[in-house]
Amino acid sequence: MPGTPPPPQTTPFTVRAPASSANLGPGFDSLGLSVPLYTTLRVTPQATTQVVPLGPELDGTPADESNYVYRAMQLAATRAGRPLPPARIEIETDVPLARGLGSSAAALVAGIVAGNELLGRPLDDLAVLDVAAREEGHPDNVAPALFGGIVVATLDKLGTHYVRLDPPAHLGVTVLIPDFELSTSKARAVLPKEYSRADAVHALSHAALLAAALAQGRLDLLRHAMQDYIHQIWRAPLVPGLSDILEEAWKHGALGAALSGAGPTVLCFHDTREPTAPLHAYLHGVMKRNGLEGRVMDFPIDTAGTLVDRDA
Incomplete structure (x- = not known):
């Protein structure tokens, strides 16, 4: 039936988002590439919400709904205009924090994608990118984290726009x-x-x-x-x-x-x-x-x- 929202996800799933390197010199806030270090979420739908950071990189990060990943999941729900279903969210990362490798972008993108998945994927890829870019304030990390490869992207009041490039040989x-x-x-x-x-x-x-x-x-x-x-x-x-x-x-x-x-x-x-x-x-x-x-x-x-x- 047209306009009927998709049903929420009811089985466990995993989301993996890569690290990224932005700017590459002159491409300030607009150019980046993805790097094979990852933030991984394991999401299990259940009756109550649990947020479980795992591993040494996440020591001291909130184990409740104030966690950045969970707040990112809520961004997807807000854009979709629906409540976020409860789930257990286990979070791991091998992206070093505050080092310039897009650790916050990987967490943000993983969370938005996980929230969208939990809701049954009401948002398309461009909407996911727009939510992430507006939260970050620029698209240079979130675009390659979402799409991989090398990405040129812009963010303005008309929307978020991007071109993805496959890496050159060698x-x-x-x-x-x-x-x-x-x-x-x-x-x-x-x-x-x-x-x-x-x-x-x-x-x-x-x-x-x-x-x-x-x-x-x-x-x-x-x-x-x-x-x-x-x-x-x-x-x-x-x-x-x-x-x-x-x-x-x-x-x-x-x-x-x-x-x-x-x-x-x-x-x-x-x-x-x-x-x-x-x-x-x-x-x-x-x-x-x-x-x-x-x-x-x-x-x-x-x-x-x-x-x-x-x-x-």
């Missing part, structure tokens, strides 16, 4: 994840309120070149296209060694380098046909010179985005 990601946290609010607070026309033109031209280079697989252009004067130079004092990496990583095998989101993680692109040992050695050396510890990891770009397993 493009891999190396991330340097320092062992300290940096809040997005602190990283945003150092940005200027106004920019010069020259900086605006630089940002627009380089963001356009980066999107075109990624679309056409022009790996040779990434180092030039990833230059940025909008946010990285202002955030560099918050991330020791960042300026060196942005200027020098290409000498050690990186195709290009950028601060991942608000940081402190730094992302380097690499050619998967080439060894990454020299790049790893360089990045570890930068950390050591700055008195830091952390991890250097190689990843493919996640292309699946958020997945729902209804056979859980």
Whole structure:
């Protein structure tokens, strides 16, 4: 019958949403890619609501309806105009928190998708993206977390719009994840309120070149296209060694380098046909010179985005 809402889900299911790296240099608040680290929800419909954070990454997070994941599930219910059915929600993540790898976006997207699933999927993918982007205030992390791959997206009063790109052949990601946290609010607070026309033109031209280079697989252009004067130079004092990496990583095998989101993680692109040992050695050396510890990891770009397993 037209207009009849779908019935709620009555059997257990699992939702898995990936981490993400936003901006990629000049694509401030509009460009990102997904990384194969995941936030996973196991949802079991039942008579009462239980929120169960699991694992060391989630120590200290609320085990009640104030949990961010549960509040994200409620966002789906609000958009759908229906009450959220009760369920047991188990939450796990291997996305490091406050590191610039989209931990909040992964939790947000996983929660909205889980809430939508629990309601019987009244919202389509574009509505899910719009709910997530409006909650975050920008789509650069939530779009790749939802759709996977590389995503260019905009958010305005007319809606949320995106183009998803499959990663170019042979493009891999190396991330340097320092062992300290940096809040997005602190990283945003150092940005200027106004920019010069020259900086605006630089940002627009380089963001356009980066999107075109990624679309056409022009790996040779990434180092030039990833230059940025909008946010990285202002955030560099918050991330020791960042300026060196942005200027020098290409000498050690990186195709290009950028601060991942608000940081402190730094992302380097690499050619998967080439060894990454020299790049790893360089990045570890930068950390050591700055008195830091952390991890250097190689990843493919996640292309699946958020997945729902209804056979859980």
